[in-house]
Amino acid sequence: MSRMGYGKPETMMIETFNRAAALVLLHDLYGEETIPEYIEKEKGRGFVLVEPIYRTILAERKNNPPDWHYSDGAAAYIDCVNSENSRRILDEFLHARELAIANAPAILSITPADGATDVDPETTELVIVFNKHMKPSAAVYPTSFNIPEIRSAAYNADGTIFTIQWKLEPDTDYAFKFNLETASSGFISTDGGVLPVTLYRFRTAPASAPPLEP
Secondary structure, three states: OOOOOOOOHHHHHHHHHHHHHHHHHHHHHHOHHHHHHHHHHHHHOOOOOHHHHHHHHHHHHHOOOOOOOHHHHHHHHHHHHOOHHHHHHHHHHHHHHHHHHHOOOOEEEEEOOOOOOOEOOOOOEEEEEEOOOEOOOOOEEEOOOOOOEEEEEEEOOOOOEEEEEEEOOOOOEEEEEEOOOOOOOOOEEOOOOEOOOEEEEEEEOOOOOOOOOO
């Protein structure tokens, strides 16, 4: 599991239990049908044992007296973490992380160019060319308050070119991140490689002066 900002493995484990308990609360408030989405988000953040611990908490609560408390299930939680299933989940996660790094795709070109300071505000698209075939997923995160009006986004037929159709404003700074450190989705190649977090910045040129009246 990725430690992110949690420092020590034991801190990560405590946070995993906290998140599993939070899922139990969501289960009680909104039903089981709401849980899969949150489990996938937690996996994307590196908390891959949240689901089995969540399932263990529910089972312990169901199979014990009404005065049962979370702490009463400590032995079951330890068994869950040490189980073959949890080891398999961790092994699969670590293998996926290795693939993500070893097979990471690269950006061959990006238009408008990164760092450009005079991009025509009439430019209608961002074009990213990758060095390998990509899965049909993407993740673009603005890092400033200036967000273009996104009109569409899609890969070409062989998944090597990603195009965003947008509307820009003149004399404006824009900045984006492609992918995040904790993301398990986004720009991913068909062989499991994950694009490293990439910062992309540019500035549009001032608006053209209107033509003079004759």
